[in-house]
Amino acid sequence: MKNITCIEDLRQIHKRRVPKAFFDYADRGSYAEETLRANRSDMERIKFRQRILVDVASRSLNTTILGEPAALPLILAPIGLTGMQHSDGEIHACRAAHAAGIPYTLSTMSICSIEDVASSVDKPFWFQLYVMKDRGFVKALIERAIAAKCSALVLTVDLQVIGQRHADIKNGMTVPPQWTLSKFIDFASKPSWVSGVLRGKRRTFGNLVDAMKGSNVNELSVWIASQFDQSLNWKDVEWIRSIWPGKLIIKGILDVADAKEAVKTGAQAMVVSNHGGRQLDGAPSSISVLPEIVQEVGGQTEILFDGGIRSGQDVMRALALGAKSCMIGRAYVHGLGAGGQDGVATAIDVISKELSTTMGLCGVNRIEDIDRRVLTDHLQTNAVSSPRN
Incomplete structure (x- = not known):
């Protein structure tokens, strides 16, 4: 990890070390990947205002996230199957986040279970919830998160209908893998990955296996696909709040009307997100809708951001x-696939140093002082240059 200079370096190592099906699962988007590309292209159009001869010797990245101190405004987002990028990947990622002083979010679709992670780390972590048709199972998941002392519940609301990811279909992506000749050849060329995963705690969805005891991978996959609830609505958020006693975050907000509804639930935060370009293809980039959402509801709840973060500049x-802090997904998963816990730590460190440098060159010492004054109008898109009144 000593020669890593950016997240793309980690991505290239990840691509070499992990089987194609699992790399593509993390790296690719839905359909034509228009929204996946927009997350990056719109981000890159936003330019900084360079300032000189400003005393920036006392820069600090310290901040708070949901009232808790954090070493920088960063959160590891919920990512499914991270335990297939590296053995016990969720545990390694959580440990790296805690060592860096930032939150980690465990996905419902994780390989290591809530209990696996809780027994392997010393601090609370966040848990991300998908609401399934089997409300008894959902209630049990929430109760497991409570028992594990999870410090926040992240309710993902943009997966009622699953967007098609062409790469997953072409790769025949299943968990555990179903063998074909091409997969066998691919896996055989990555013996370190294979031996690591075989030594891991699990090779299937740790949070879901109790629901399908004794079932094979095909039956489990069918059950999972059938369980995403297309009838999910705002009343279900009220039901979840009646069970969950802690901090609630609603993830998947991309429209002002939905942001206003989310505020009405009393959630402590929302995440402006398009699911990393993995759901509604042709949806706007997360960064393009952020200013308007901040303007409308930013004073009423904490606004977190997700979508296209690959650097401290982002x-x-x-x-x-207007975001209070940012989630990273692919950026840390590339680190995990490249080098386990050390790779995740490297990804966080790269972004931290880039953010500190950018602050210095923009004449800013504190996170709370970052606002539109650090940006120039040069080459900005209309969507991010000025929100509507």
């Missing part, structure tokens, strides 16, 4: 447009 852009 974190600065999102903060300048």
Whole structure:
């Protein structure tokens, strides 16, 4: 990890070390990947205002996230199957986040279970919830998160209908893998990955296996696909709040009307997100809708941002447009696939140093001082240059 200079370096190592099906699962988007590309292209159009001869010797990245101190405005987002990028991947990622002083979010679709992670770390972590048709199972999941002392519940609301990811279909992506000749050849060329995963705690969805005891991978996959609830609505959020006693975050907000409804639930935070370009293809980039959502509801709840973060500069852009902190997904998964816990730590460190440098060159010492004044109008898109009144 000593020669890593950016997230793309980690991505290239990840691509070499992990089987194609699992790399593509993390790296690719839905349908034509228009929204996946827009998350990056719109981000890159936002330019900084360079300032000189400003005393920036006392820079600090310290902040708070949901009232808790954090070493920088960053959160590891919920990502499914991270335990197939590296053995016990969820545990390694959580440990790296805690060592860096930032939150980690465990996905419902994780390989290691809530209990696996809780027994392997010393601090609370966040848990992300998908609401399934089997409400008894959902209630049990929430109760397991409570028992594990999870410090926040992240309710993902943009997966009622699953967007098609062409790469997953072409790769025949299943968990555990179903063998074909091409997969056998691919896996055989990555012996370190194979031996690591075989030594891991699990090789299927740790949070879901109790629901389908004794079932094979095909039956489990069918059950999972059938359980995403297309009838999910705002009343279900009320039901979840009646069970969950802690902090609630609603993830998947991309429209002002939905942001206003989310505020009415009393949730402590919302995440402006398009699911990393993995759901509604042709939806706007997360960064393009952020300013308007901040303007409408930013004073009523904490606004987190997700979508296209690959650097500390990107974190600065999102903060300048009103986000309180940012989630990273692919950026840390590339680190995990490249080098386990050390790789995740490297990804966090790269972004942290880039953010600190960018702050210095923009004449800013504190996270709370980052606002639109660090940006220039040069080459900005209309969507991010000025929100509507």
